[in-house]
Amino acid sequence: MAQGPSQPPVVGSRWVLAREQFDTLLDSFRDHGYEVLGPTVRDGAIVYGRIEEVHDLPVGWTDRQEAGSYRLERRDDPALFGYNVGPHSWKKYLFPSRERLFTARREGPSFRVSTEPTEEGPKAYLGVRACEIAAIRIQDRVFTGGPEVDPGYAGRRTRALVVAAQCTQAASSCFCVSMGTGPEVEDGFDLVLTELVGEGPHRFVIEVGTPAGASVLAGVPLVPASPVDLAKVSERLQRTRHAMGRSLEANGIRELLLGRLDHEEWEKVGARCVACTNCTMVCPTCFCHSTEEVPDLAGSRVERWRRWDSCFNLAFSELHGGSVRTSVPSRYRQWMVHKLATWYDQFGSSGCVGCGRCIAWCPVGIDITEEAERVRLPSAPTSRGGRP
Amino acid sequence: MSTDREPSPSADGIPLAPSPFTVRERAAETADTVTLTLDPLTGDRPAPFLPGQFNMLSVLGAGEVAISISGDPARPDELVHTVRSLGLSTQAIGRLSPGSTVAVRGPYGRGWPLEAAWGRDVVLVAGGIGIAPLRPLLYALLRERARFGRLEVIYGARSPQDLVYYRQLQEWRARSNARFQVTVDAAGRDWYGDVGVVTQRIPDCRFDGRNTVAFLCGPEIMMRLSAEALEGRGVRPEAIWLSMERNMRCGVGFCGHCQFGPYLLCRDGPVLPYRELRPLLRVREL
Numbered sequence: 001m002a003q004g005p006s007q008p009p010v011v012g013s014r015w016v017l018a019r020e021q022f023d024t025l026l027d028s029f030r031d032h033g034y035e036v037l038g039p040t041v042r043d044g045a046i047v048y049g050r051i052e053e054v055h056d057l058p059v060g061w062t063d064r065q066e067a068g069s070y071r072l073e074r075r076d077d078p079a080l081f082g083y084n085v086g087p088h089s090w091k092k093y094l095f096p097s098r099e100r101l102f103t104a105r106r107e108g109p110s111f112r113v114s115t116e117p118t119e120e121g122p123k124a125y126l127g128v129r130a131c132e133i134a135a136i137r138i139q140d141r142v143f144t145g146g147p148e149v150d151p152g153y154a155g156r157r158t159r160a161l162v163v164a165a166q167c168t169q170a171a172s173s174c175f176c177v178s179m180g181t182g183p184e185v186e187d188g189f190d191l192v193l194t195e196l197v198g199e200g201p202h203r204f205v206i207e208v209g210t211p212a213g214a215s216v217l218a219g220v221p222l223v224p225a226s227p228v229d230l231a232k233v234s235e236r237l238q239r240t241r242h243a244m245g246r247s248l249e250a251n252g253i254r255e256l257l258l259g260r261l262d263h264e265e266w267e268k269v270g271a272r273c274v275a276c277t278n279c280t281m282v283c284p285t286c287f288c289h290s291t292e293e294v295p296d297l298a299g300s301r302v303e304r305w306r307r308w309d310s311c312f313n314l315a316f317s318e319l320h321g322g323s324v325r326t327s328v329p330s331r332y333r334q335w336m337v338h339k340l341a342t343w344y345d346q347f348g349s350s351g352c353v354g355c356g357r358c359i360a361w362c363p364v365g366i367d368i369t370e371e372a373e374r375v376r377l378p379s380a381p382t383s384r385g386g387r388p
Numbered sequence: 389m390s391t392d393r394e395p396s397p398s399a400d401g402i403p404l405a406p407s408p409f410t411v412r413e414r415a416a417e418t419a420d421t422v423t424l425t426l427d428p429l430t431g432d433r434p435a436p437f438l439p440g441q442f443n444m445l446s447v448l449g450a451g452e453v454a455i456s457i458s459g460d461p462a463r464p465d466e467l468v469h470t471v472r473s474l475g476l477s478t479q480a481i482g483r484l485s486p487g488s489t490v491a492v493r494g495p496y497g498r499g500w501p502l503e504a505a506w507g508r509d510v511v512l513v514a515g516g517i518g519i520a521p522l523r524p525l526l527y528a529l530l531r532e533r534a535r536f537g538r539l540e541v542i543y544g545a546r547s548p549q550d551l552v553y554y555r556q557l558q559e560w561r562a563r564s565n566a567r568f569q570v571t572v573d574a575a576g577r578d579w580y581g582d583v584g585v586v587t588q589r590i591p592d593c594r595f596d597g598r599n600t601v602a603f604l605c606g607p608e609i610m611m612r613l614s615a616e617a618l619e620g621r622g623v624r625p626e627a628i629w630l631s632m633e634r635n636m637r638c639g640v641g642f643c644g645h646c647q648f649g650p651y652l653l654c655r656d657g658p659v660l661p662y663r664e665l666r667p668l669l670r671v672r673e674l
């Protein structure tokens with residue numbers, strides 16, 4: 001059947017890959033030196049890990065998400081990308097939870113600082129969603145958008161091939177439409193796949209986003225996408241757009257929240273929140289971290305590491321032996337106001353992409369969209385904002 | 389990082405990597421505070437800095453902390469830090485003696501807007517170790533004494549034993565055209581100076597409120613009450629500058645610890661105008 005382009009296809013062109021040929025695509029990634037990372041089922045969730053062959057993908061699984069709950073269910077078709085987002089995000093790879101910044105070795109009265117050259121090769125991130133591309137771009141601005149550039153992040157970012165997957169369904173926790181980040185992958189990808197399953201042969205429409213994406217396709221058995229295929233892609237995306245489980249009024253949210261730092265809802269939500277930090281760990285944009293130093297026993301070598309931290313930890317705001325944000329309400333407020341309001345001041349965009357992870361993975365089912373609505377309602381006066 | 393000056397290039401091009409410095413001189417200021425003069429061990433001269441900027445300091449293995457540069461900006465070859473020992477990291481710095489090694493990176497942050505002082509009366513209010521980031525400003529101001537009007541310096545500490553730079557302040561008081569008011573929260577009979585908080589000294593200050601610029605550093609509550617008192621005397625909120633403090637881990641806007649509302653204090657501050665800070669300072673646990 002498909003002969004496939006022997007030359008790399010042009011950027012912007014669209015092709016169809018048959019499901020039976022999916023392993024050829026995975027092989028081609030590897031032939032081009034990429035390690036493939038993508039969705040896989042582990043411990044009852046779809047997480048990101050190494051993908052060797054198509055059966056490592058969550059074949060025939062979907063995720064059902066609600067406030068405080070996430071579970072996998074069988075689909076009635078063998079879709080490979082028939083789910084939305086799990087507890088992992090690509091920050092797992094781009095901004096690892098623990099990373100050595102440098103090693104300092106004592107040299108006489110002085111010391112010398114070094115980093116080990118990275119052994120990491122290029123990676124193909126398979127199945128990146130629109131909201132996740134938006135999240136990666138947000139972290140790009142944090143780690144590479146200022147005058148100081150984080151070289152570890154920047155290096156991993158340039159070695160990553162973004163192979164996106166269009167969402168052909170939405171979870172009940174999704175609200176990317178409200179945040180303007182999805183469901184359609186429009187840019188920021190090397191390749192984007194749309195899975196067509198259930199109508200005609202199981203296949204993927206692949207759009208080429210960059211020359212790097214194009215070169216991987218050389219030799220992969222593809223046929224040009226037909227107008228019917230393309231119409232189906234638009235129709236799926238349209239359907240997803242209308243299937244959003246949640247919404248958040250993002251217009252004016254910054255001003256609203258900054259004007260309501262004394263709202264009674266902070267006390268109420270803070271009474272429910274158990275400060276477990278889950279929401280910050282699963283959030284694809286949360287970047288806060290701490291540093292720690294690991295000296296060896298002889299004292300001749302010290303490593304400085306950084307690790308994910310969370311504004312829900314009491315020690316996060318430590319100052320002079322105490323903490324600034326001792327109460328849980330103040331920590332929830334810090335998190336949500338940062339996500340939806342002060343992120344604009346700091347990095348020029350919202351810090352929330354509407355992926356819904358924090359909603360599903362909150363053990364007590366706190367829902368950021370619901371909280372935004374509650375803060376919108378007028379409040380009785382509280383002592384939280386005002387001081388005597 | 390600084391938008392005013394480039395930070396010193398980090399060792400071997402590794403970002404966030406500190407450079408080795410050695411302690412040239414150690415002066416005990418009080419029981420828990422030392423002033424260290426540092427020399428680079430790598431041969432490069434310390435980077436020039438602006439009053440109000442800070443470095444990240446660490447005794448490797450004991451953790452890294454933000455410490456203001458407290459020396460004379462006209463003598464950038466002399467890197468001076470005054471450190472009060474609190475937790476592990478600052479205690480380790482406090483124990484350093486001449487010849488010991490300390491890891492330094494910076495300078496970071498936006499400092500005091502010195503030019504805002506020209507042609508005006510100037511008020512400095514310092515509380516406790518808050519005098520450290522104000523001292524470079526004082527050096528710079530005294531060097532350009534003719535360019536502005538009155539100079540009022542208010543400095544408060546817990547007790548006479550907690551006063552930092554005491555000798556130098558007395559010297560300046562004696563020979564500079566500035567008024568120094570030093571006050572302590574509590575004192576024994578051998579203290580002849582003022583007793584009370586710094587805000588109580590503001591009514592006594594001589595300045596033309598509408599044409600005054602004020603620079604404040606100290607505990608948040610002290611800065612808030614002082615700013616209110618200054619405002620009460622007609623100083624415009626945009627002419628009152630505060631050096632804010634939060635936990636800082638990276639100094640370059642990556643770690644998220646130093647958020648104060650919309651600000652990343654390491655990058656946007658630590659010095660910010662009271663006009664912007666005023667509503668935020670009223671919010672509990674921000």
Ligand SMILES: Cc1cc2nc3c(=O)[nH]c(=O)nc-3n(C[C@H](O)[C@H](O)[C@H](O)COP(=O)(O)OP(=O)(O)OC[C@H]3O[C@@H](n4cnc5c(N)ncnc54)[C@H](O)[C@@H]3O)c2cc1C
Nearest residue numbers: 292293450451453454455456471472474475476477478520
């Ligand atoms: C802009 C700015 C300027 C400042 N200027 C001055 C100044 O001029 N003089 C001054 O005295 N203070 C200054 N400070 C305050 C000073 O930074 C704090 O007092 C200091 O951070 C607290 O030190 P500590 O010893 O109590 O910290 P610690 O309790 O030792 O902790 C400091 C941080 O390092 C971590 N830490 C502790 N030990 C280790 C370890 N072994 N390994 C890894 N991490 C560790 C802790 O978790 C903590 O968050 C300034 C602060 C700011 C923000």
Ligand code: SF4
Nearest residue numbers: 283352353355356358
């Ligand atoms: S705040 Fe919640 S919904 Fe928004 S990006 Fe983070 S995890 Fe997703």
Ligand code: SF4
Nearest residue numbers: 273274276277279362
């Ligand atoms: S909001 Fe939920 S997930 Fe986040 S810290 Fe609180 S309890 Fe944990």
